[in-house]
Amino acid sequence: MAAPLTVAAASSRLVVTVTDSLSGDPVPGVSVRAKAAEADGAPQVTVRTDDGGTTRLHLEPGQWALRLRHGSFATTDHAVRLGDRDTTVFIALRPLLYRMPERLAQAVAEPTQPGVTSLAPTEVTRYPSPVPDPVRILRVLPGVASGGDQSATAYSVRGGSWDENLVRIEGVEIDAPQLLRAGLAETLSPVNGDLVEDVSFHVGVLPASFGDRLSSALDVGYRRPDSLEVFALAGATRKAATVSARTGRSRWIIGVRRADLSRLTKDLQTTGDFSPEYGDVQG
Known part of the structure; x- marks a missing residue:
């Protein structure tokens, strides 16, 4: 007072x-x-x-x-x-009353499906690994068990085997990816992270369009560019280049990548005839 x-x-x-x-x-x-x-x-x-x-x-x-x-x-x-x-x-x-102008906000909510995890392009390469790979981030999702730190695609979902996991890229089913390459020789998965637009990981509840797979389905969509884009990267373990453009009504994108983990594997106590190198071209 x-x-x-x-x-x-x-x-x-x-x-x-x-x-x-x-x-x-x-x-x-x-x-x-x-x-x-x-x-x-x-x-x-x-x-x-x-x-x-x-x-x-x-x-x-x-x-x-x-x-x-x-x-x-x-x-x-x-x-x-x-x-x-x-x-x-x-x-x-008399209290001061501030009259705010009216604002109308509208948003369209996309329907979500049960058991689906959507990953943004910036999230698919956050998993710490010698080479960025979108498939490796699946190891940290609920219900997913890793098949080993040296494998890119060996993972099991809810106790299922590796062949019960479906991988689709642009609607094309990749049957038994990297079957002939495993462990240290499995340098990269078939998904090119530089081309990814969206990734949907289905667990348990699978649409009928995914066939008879029982454990999971990984559905990957690549980007549709609106203009000319050129990307190049050169590192100790990976080299990559991507070119995309739009010509009239046509859109195209091409990605070239090559990974080599020989600098990391030469000091390991591993014997055998294997090549920790991998490269491909996708478009």
Whole structure:
């Protein structure tokens, strides 16, 4: 509660109580400035209301101008004449109401299928591996067990074998991908991550169009470019290049990639005749 302020020796007490004009609740923290109305250079006093919305001032008898200010209420001015006796005033402040212009937001929600995980192009290469591969990220999804850190496509879903997992690229079924290459020799999966637009991983609930697979289905769609795009990359383990364009109504995209893990496998305690190199061209 603010302490009473004395302006002159012969003074009277002014009690100001401030409330909300809508709710009637007391308003604490209101700045109350009192200024003598008779002269321009007259002294002025500023106090704040307490938790009960009340403040007290000791002022000379006469005409005083009160200004009440608060961040959530409109500023108001009041004139008060003080006599020899105490004076009490009740002031109701009007809350500031900000009218926002109307905005209409509409969105079309795409229907979601149960058991489907959709992966954005930026997510399919986040899995830490010597070479970025969209299929490797499936290992961290619920219900998926890895077939080994050295294999790109060996994974099982809900206890099923590897041949119960379907892989489709642009609607074309890839039957037994990398069957002749396994382990360290299975450098890359058949999915080119540089061409990917969307990846949908179906677990358990499979549409009839996916055939008789029991565990999972990986459906991959490649990009449809709207303009000429050229991408090239050269690293220690992977080299890749992609060219895409649109000509009239036709759109095309071609990707070339080659991976070589020999620098990483030469120090492993592994013997045998295998080649950790892989390359392909897709379009």
